[in-house]
Amino acid sequence: MSMFSIFEISGSAMSAQSQRMNVTASNLANADSVAGPDGQAYQAKQVIFESQMQGQQGVGGVRVSKVVEDPTPMREEYMPEHPLANEQGYVTMPNVEPVHEMVNMITASRSYQANVEVLNTSKQLMLKTLTLGEG
Amino acid sequence: MIDKLEGALGFYQDALNLRHERQKVLASNIANGDTPNYKARDIDFAQELSRVQQGTARQPVALSTTSPMHIGKPLADGSQTRELLYRVPAQPSLDGNTVDMDSERAQFTDNAVRYQTSLVMINSRIQGLKSAMQPE
Numbered sequence: 001m002s003m004f005s006i007f008e009i010s011g012s013a014m015s016a017q018s019q020r021m022n023v024t025a026s027n028l029a030n031a032d033s034v035a036g037p038d039g040q041a042y043q044a045k046q047v048i049f050e051s052q053m054q055g056q057q058g059v060g061g062v063r064v065s066k067v068v069e070d071p072t073p074m075r076e077e078y079m080p081e082h083p084l085a086n087e088q089g090y091v092t093m094p095n096v097e098p099v100h101e102m103v104n105m106i107t108a109s110r111s112y113q114a115n116v117e118v119l120n121t122s123k124q125l126m127l128k129t130l131t132l133g134e135g
Numbered sequence: 136m137i138d139k140l141e142g143a144l145g146f147y148q149d150a151l152n153l154r155h156e157r158q159k160v161l162a163s164n165i166a167n168g169d170t171p172n173y174k175a176r177d178i179d180f181a182q183e184l185s186r187v188q189q190g191t192a193r194q195p196v197a198l199s200t201t202s203p204m205h206i207g208k209p210l211a212d213g214s215q216t217r218e219l220l221y222r223v224p225a226q227p228s229l230d231g232n233t234v235d236m237d238s239e240r241a242q243f244t245d246n247a248v249r250y251q252t253s254l255v256m257i258n259s260r261i262q263g264l265k266s267a268m269q270p271e
Contacts (some may be wrong), residue, residue, distance in 0.1 A: 005159060006158060006159050006162045009159065009162045009163050009166045010162055010165075010166055012166060013165070013166030013167070013168075017169075020169075048171075049167075049169055049170040049171065050170065051163075051167045051170045051173050059159055059160050059163045059176065059219070060163055060166075060167075061163065061166050061167075062166050062167050062169075062170050107169065108169075110236075111168050111169055111236075114165050114168065114236060114240060115165060115166060117240070118161075118162050118165050118166075118243060121243065121244070121247045122158065122162065122247075124247075125158070125247055125250050125251065125254075128251060128254055129151075129254060132254060132257060132258065132261075133257070133258060133261045
């Protein structure tokens with residue numbers, strides 16, 4: 001199985017990065033969601049990466065160990081006419097920071113591309129190895 | 136006969152194996168480019184190749200065990216005996232990750248080209264042996 005472990009490593013990174021992009025997309029989409037199913041404003045989410053060791057050596061892929069909620073305080077906006085405003089006229093808005101999310105998205109897509117490149121190169125090498133000695 | 140073939144192709148086989156293992160280590164570095172506290176690893180290719188050539192593949196360091204309850208020795212299959220070194224980071228990062236994506240990608244491409252070089256060398260070696268075996 002060792003021949004194909006590069007595919008496993010890069011594949012795990014691609015799936016982890018795409019999960020990160022999913023979370024970013026969810027955050028951006030809900031940047032103005034004042035109420036979710038539980039009646040609370042949407043809380044930004046973040047993925048935590050963890051390396052996945054194969055055997056006792058430090059070589060392996062990556063996986064998302066958990067998705068955590070951003071602990072930064074929610075944004076309070078003064079909108080007295082809003083139906084969800086409290087007595088002081090403030091509405092609790094999500095703590096999504098669009099700039100952070102954009103940076104996260106670009107980083108994730110760059111890392112994803114790097115892993116696709118690794119996968120393609122390894123595939124080419126392996127195909128070339130298969131034709132070894134054919135002339 | 137087989138012994139001679141082994142002698143003719145053995146070196147390239149070792150080199151190719153080592154290149155493949157290094158490729159795996161570099162792929163792992165690139166995959167973990169965003170993992171906090173991941174430390175980038177690499178293989179010293181020249182050192183490992185000369186070690187393989189001398190037939191003194193490094194035995195993994197093991198504690199001597201006097202009871203079956205003790206933590207076991209590393210696998211004795213000989214496949215996991217490369218010495219993995221840690222890369223010295225050029226720039227520190229806040230999350231403790233030492234992967235420099237640009238340098239890793241450069242190394243990866245470099246290793247891929249060298250792998251292909253080994254393949255070409257083996258191929259021409261095989262072609263040479265084949266034509267030597269032709270009856271004219």
